[in-house]
Amino acid sequence: MSETKLIHTHDLVKTYPVAGCEFVALKNVNIDIGKGEFSGLVGPSGSGKTTLLNVIGSLDIPTSGSVTVLDHNIGSLTHKQAAMLRNQHIGFIFQTYNLLPVYTVFENIEFPLLLLGKSADDRKKMVNDALEWVGLSAKADMRPAQLSGGESQRVAIARAMVKKPALVLADEPTANLDAKNSHHILETMEKLNAELQTTFLFATHDEKVMQYMKRIISLEDGKVVKDETK
Amino acid sequence: MIKFLLLGILRDRSRSLFPILTVFIGAALTVVMTGYIGGILPDMIRLSSHMDAGHVKLMSQSFYENRHQMPLDLAMDNAADLIETLEAQFPDMMWKARTRFGGLLDIPDENGETRAQTTISALAADLISPNSTELDYLNLTESIVAGGLPKDPFDILIAKSMAESYDISVGDQVTLMTSTVNGSMSFQNFNVSGMVVFGIAALDKGGAIITDIEGARMALDMDGGSTEILGFFKDDEYTSERALVVTDWVNNNLKDVNDPYSPIALRLEDSNEMAGMLQFAGSFIFIISTVFILIMFIVLWNSGLMNGLRRYGEMGLRLAVGEQKGHIYRSMLIESAIIGVIGTIFGTALGLVGVWFLQEYGINLGDMASNTGDGIYYPNVIRGKIIPACFYAGFIPGLIAPLLGSLVSGRGIYKRQTASLFKELET
Numbered sequence: 001m002s003e004t005k006l007i008h009t010h011d012l013v014k015t016y017p018v019a020g021c022e023f024v025a026l027k028n029v030n031i032d033i034g035k036g037e038f039s040g041l042v043g044p045s046g047s048g049k050t051t052l053l054n055v056i057g058s059l060d061i062p063t064s065g066s067v068t069v070l071d072h073n074i075g076s077l078t079h080k081q082a083a084m085l086r087n088q089h090i091g092f093i094f095q096t097y098n099l100l101p102v103y104t105v106f107e108n109i110e111f112p113l114l115l116l117g118k119s120a121d122d123r124k125k126m127v128n129d130a131l132e133w134v135g136l137s138a139k140a141d142m143r144p145a146q147l148s149g150g151e152s153q154r155v156a157i158a159r160a161m162v163k164k165p166a167l168v169l170a171d172e173p174t175a176n177l178d179a180k181n182s183h184h185i186l187e188t189m190e191k192l193n194a195e196l197q198t199t200f201l202f203a204t205h206d207e208k209v210m211q212y213m214k215r216i217i218s219l220e221d222g223k224v225v226k227d228e229t230k
Numbered sequence: 231m232i233k234f235l236l237l238g239i240l241r242d243r244s245r246s247l248f249p250i251l252t253v254f255i256g257a258a259l260t261v262v263m264t265g266y267i268g269g270i271l272p273d274m275i276r277l278s279s280h281m282d283a284g285h286v287k288l289m290s291q292s293f294y295e296n297r298h299q300m301p302l303d304l305a306m307d308n309a310a311d312l313i314e315t316l317e318a319q320f321p322d323m324m325w326k327a328r329t330r331f332g333g334l335l336d337i338p339d340e341n342g343e344t345r346a347q348t349t350i351s352a353l354a355a356d357l358i359s360p361n362s363t364e365l366d367y368l369n370l371t372e373s374i375v376a377g378g379l380p381k382d383p384f385d386i387l388i389a390k391s392m393a394e395s396y397d398i399s400v401g402d403q404v405t406l407m408t409s410t411v412n413g414s415m416s417f418q419n420f421n422v423s424g425m426v427v428f429g430i431a432a433l434d435k436g437g438a439i440i441t442d443i444e445g446a447r448m449a450l451d452m453d454g455g456s457t458e459i460l461g462f463f464k465d466d467e468y469t470s471e472r473a474l475v476v477t478d479w480v481n482n483n484l485k486d487v488n489d490p491y492s493p494i495a496l497r498l499e500d501s502n503e504m505a506g507m508l509q510f511a512g513s514f515i516f517i518i519s520t521v522f523i524l525i526m527f528i529v530l531w532n533s534g535l536m537n538g539l540r541r542y543g544e545m546g547l548r549l550a551v552g553e554q555k556g557h558i559y560r561s562m563l564i565e566s567a568i569i570g571v572i573g574t575i576f577g578t579a580l581g582l583v584g585v586w587f588l589q590e591y592g593i594n595l596g597d598m599a600s601n602t603g604d605g606i607y608y609p610n611v612i613r614g615k616i617i618p619a620c621f622y623a624g625f626i627p628g629l630i631a632p633l634l635g636s637l638v639s640g641r642g643i644y645k646r647q648t649a650s651l652f653k654e655l656e657t
Contacts, residue, residue: 111234112552
């Protein structure tokens with residue numbers, strides 16, 4: 001584990017009301033993730049991977065316990081503060097890419113920078129850099145519908161990385177990709193992890209993804225059952 | 231950000247086309263209706279005042295109380311004196327004595343025997359004095375389609391439709407049978423000097439005859455009298471406020487509650503049923519805007535909800551990358567405003583074309599107009615008019631309705647938990 005803690009959870013519990021009962025999605029989760037880690041949350045469906053990712057990403061709040069991300073206590077953030085944390089420091093990569101179909105590749109990647117209030121010149125330079133990282137400079141003016149699945153996910157990576165966030169949360173990023181594209185995507189992220197020291201946290205049950213992880217945190221029924229570093 | 235939103239609107243037709251079309255149609259209809267009212271109202275005021283009510287109308291109190299029976303015995307008998315007083319008091323006005331009466335018109339054959347009879351509604355005005363302006367006010371010169379203007383007190387003009395129905399020709403002699411102010415029978419021969427088509431169904435389709443007031447006075451035995459005195463502002467610009475000054479003065483200074491023959495003065499809108507219409511016209515833009523805002527709001531609210539569901543993924547993504555809910559909500563309102571502006575600009579352009587068409591060609595509503603009465607006149611061919619309000623009227627519903635639609639439909643997204651949106655993003 002790296003020396004600087006980026007994420008710290010302490011006795012994290014998350015419950016949801018389901019049909020009048022409380023469903024416990026996370027049970028006393030205690031993990032620390034340091035700067036520059038390339039880690040994976042693994043486990044079967046319903047084990048709490050995505051819930052944990054949501055809480056760490058400040059999209060949800062803990063029911064009890066605490067989660068600290070970049071020295072921000074997630075449970076005490078206002079909506080506005082949580083949005084600012086995501087905007088400035090966290091990138092998201094989704095299973096279904098979630099590119100905005102009416103915008104070009106360039107504009108999709110540019111969007112988070114618009115929210116950050118970057119100037120047009122800065123945006124242009126940063127988007128071009130991001131396109132270069134993922135090898136899609138030639139497709140900047142294309143629409144998502146004109147891209148393959150692998151290319152779309154690379155655009156999603158560029159969008160997550162363009163603002164150079166401290167943390168990237170990737171939820172099943174290769175689930176819709178074939179083996180070749182999956183490896184390509186993971187190599188790209190591995191390269192960015194090494195070059196930019198960005199922390200990556202994956203939620204996955206894909207064996208291919210696990211091969212790339214430096215650390216694997218296994219979840220079962222909302223509990224951490226194994227935490228091993230390669 | 232605005233540029234980003236604009237690009238989205240322009241490229242995503244399913245997001246923009248239907249709302250823009252809705253606004254476009256609503257704005258166009260608002261502009262057309264505004265131009266239509268803007269055109270018909272001045273015509274209606276002008277014709278109704280010139281033909282019937284004046285800007286101010288004076289009658290004797292007792293005649294006013296029984297006006298629907300047109301009781302000649304209750305008419306004013308001192309018209310000239312009264313006019314002199316009024317002209318001195320209101321130099322910016324001109325005053326005209328007119329008399330309305332009913333009767334029977336007897337149309338003889340070549341032997342002088344009755345060939346046909348018909349009821350008539352007669353209007354007597356000063357048609358032959360050298361300086362009379364009644365020919366202009368009644369638009370007689372332009373309305374004559376056969377023959378000529380009366381030159382003698384016993385010349386009359388008759389509606390062309392009546393002339394055709396009873397086979398009356400210019401130069402024919404007809405007999406008017408009516409009662410005098412004293413209640414005795416009156417028979418008076420008149421020469422048909424011309425036929426008129428006013429282009430006003432209420433006059434053209436009735437049994438209207440127009441005669442000189444002196445001839446009528448002789449026939450009705452009402453020397454110097456008239457059933458009404460009409461006052462017109464010399465600039466022909468009517469406003470209720472101007473007229474009120476005059477009616478107030480007359481009713482305070484000339485009206486005598488103890489003298490049933492003393493005059494009572496009424497404004498244009500008070501002497502017929504025009505008051506409600508003028509009130510409606512005054513608030514027309516507000517009314518039509520409200521109607522279209524409501525209709526368009528319901529349509530755009532639903533379209534906004536459908537659009538919101540379709541764009542759930544986009545909303546979730548935008549939340550994930552750190553956009554605040556309030557910012558997303560505001561951006562939806564900005565999108566609506568852009569859609570409103572685009573739709574309204576095009577709608578206003580189309581609406582102006584429609585108003586121009588109404589202005590140039592008009593719509594002939596003569597058949598419908600035949601049933602109007604109570605002193606409200608408007609031309610058979612209704613013409614719109616491009617008035618300043620046409621340029622901005624469409625923007626009222628065009629901007630408010632989409633904003634309201636987004637305001638309501640957007641609340642669903644705004645109130646949804648961030649994590650829920652994010653989860654739905656993944657499904």
